Amino acid sequence: MQLNPKQEEAKNQIDWPLLIIAWAWSGKTATLTARVNYMIREKWIPAQNILMVTFTNKAAREMKERICKSLGIEVQNNYFKNPKIPMLGTFHSIWIFILKEVLANFSADELQIWLKRDFVIYDETDKLSVLKWIIKNDLHLDEKQFPARQIAFYISNAKNALIWPKAYEREIDSQIKEVVHQVYTRYQDKLTQNNAIDFDDILIKTYSVLRIPRILEIYQERYRYIMVDEYQDTNMPQYEIVKMLAAKYKNLAVVWDDAQSIYSWRWADMRNILNFKKDYPDANVIKLEQNYRSTKTILSWANAVIANNRTWVKKDLWTDNTHGEKIIYIEAPSDKVEASIVAEIIKWKTSPQPSPLEERGQENVLLPSTSKEKDWGWGRCSDNLILYRTNAQSRQIEEALMIKAIPYRVIWWQKFYDRKEIKDLLAYLRIIHNPLDVVSTKRIINVPSRKIWDKSIEILDNYRESFAIDYPDIIDNIEEVEELRAWAKSSIKEFWELMRKLREFSSTLVVWDLIREIIKQIWYEAYITEDLSEEEAQSKRDNIDELINVASEYNGIEPRESLATFLEEVALITDMDSKDDREDYVTLMTIHTSKWLEQKRVFLVWLEDGIFPSFRSVNDSYALEEERRLMYVAMTRAREELYISRAKERFHFWDYVRNPESRFLKEVPNEVIENYDLGKCSLADKSFFNSTAPLSQSFPQMEKEVATIRKTFKVSVSNDISQFNMWDRVEHHKFWTWIITSLNWELAEIAFSGRWIKKMNIKIAPIKKL
DNA sequence: CTCGGTCCTTTTTTT
């Protein structure tokens, strides 16, 4: 690819601190790739001296592929160990590599991080289960008063400010922090006992290790050229680590785009750039201002929205591209209609048949007139990307796509790795890898049932606490635990014998075979599909197959190594591997996840105040600005066509709600938008809005939903409608006190603090008059 | 001690 002069400048300037201020799609990936290529091929810098940090695995993978291609090297799996390829990955994956390397080469006394080489990474669920255990069994506190989630938040907050348990004492200014201090201390002890670390620890432990001069020196020498992408999304520990590594040679290049900073809730701080300027006052600054992807219309819209942010460096993203189509705004009467319009547009754009609207002889306003011929019958499903604010929002869209038989896939990192069958099997693998992992041991010691119940585990725990002996040692000498019944002892022994056997297998079988061996040994398939319908059982089997499939990628490696690498990558994985790229799918994902990609046609749904921007952010100007940046990211994903939509009424959180239109829409210049409302839509039921009849009558399918609510809330006796009047204060079982602001037969609108309006059927709603 | 039923909560974004 031909670089523009600015990009060229960034490419060639390799031995001085460099700040690249980038705009959306200004070709920063191409620039960075060319820069690495230039370093290696023209400046003869050894690839292993280059460190490049990206924000997501996907970005790392893509960049790795591009670089390997340009260097003529075949892409490999454990490329960290290939000296011909630069060190390239996310912060987390690179630090893990460094941690393992350091643990292998230095003594525990010197490192002082209390980790053994075969450590495992605890995810959010594992973390919560450790915290819950501490709160309940260790400190004997009320879980309701001190929820594990909240404590976890405080601890994570402390860690990201580099405050250790000991130092946390100084932070205590409230009862909750007193508790946090105690939990935090014990939590770190537990992690050490289990030879485990959580996500925050990956950064913290690396930071600690690099504080040792002898070690820092090694890595400073090795990584003389450092590049950090998405610098606006780095947090404090990340900033400190990069600063330390770059301190000696100062060959640090960062890419920064304040308009795309959307991770402050993960303690990312875009003001790190101020620190950068302080640390390297003489850094070169290069701005990449030209956008190569989107149409002028989409960009002007994105610029107009982001300009409403106060904390934002003014910039005008420009492009040579055409004006393109107008943005289309769909206001649907209900969530169902919204979803089906989206599905209809996709169906129509991807199939050679005329649209149903055309057949009815109506002008089709859904499709910009100029693109009609261009696209006729040629569109592919994979040209379409549907974005929403939260993962839970995919459901209705999925249903609509299913009805129209449009192939799609949902990208939801959690979905797969949070399933019971996957977590169970991974727990087995983790114990094989790290016998000290008590969280995993507890998870599967009774899976499938070995008659080892909570009581036995409690005894083991007590034993461990009072004698400070690790699980494996206790179990090796299980006969000495007197409290245990004989049958429990023999069950535990049998379990441990099994693990020992599996551990032996792990030195000869690659992880792919190992998983299958585990499934066979414990009769897992029979266990997991027991009492399930054939359909559900098949879905379990499919998931297991998928896991085995992922594991097959590690087949060429030495067995123990394949297990270690697999566990590590599975822990850090975010998006499902898109191996089926060649197939034709519509893709659905959250806006956050979409940050690394672009698409020809983008649908942005659920554009309603309270949803996007999220109701948690509307009273907080800082949070609101982040939502606006998120909006900017969403819009700039589109290359040619952008559709935005909202529903005037939707069923959300087990209630009918009417959300006002998203405030971001009011920030948009009118001339670029084609407002497409009900007046022109044959799909929608226009009479709905004028009707005075009960909701369930004017919208037949809602009858069924009302029945569902009835079932959910188990309301058998209905409220007496006549007792409610306008302006009555009512109490909702979970929404505090609301006021009735509109009343129409059994349908009422209630308002909370004059801002939030919910619509509900008072006959069956769980409300009480005050 | 174990099992099974019912009640209660949950949903912002992810390395």
Next chain:
DNA sequence: AAGGACCGAG
């Protein structure tokens, strides 16, 4: 809708 917490019966 679904998983976890809680409780009471055997």
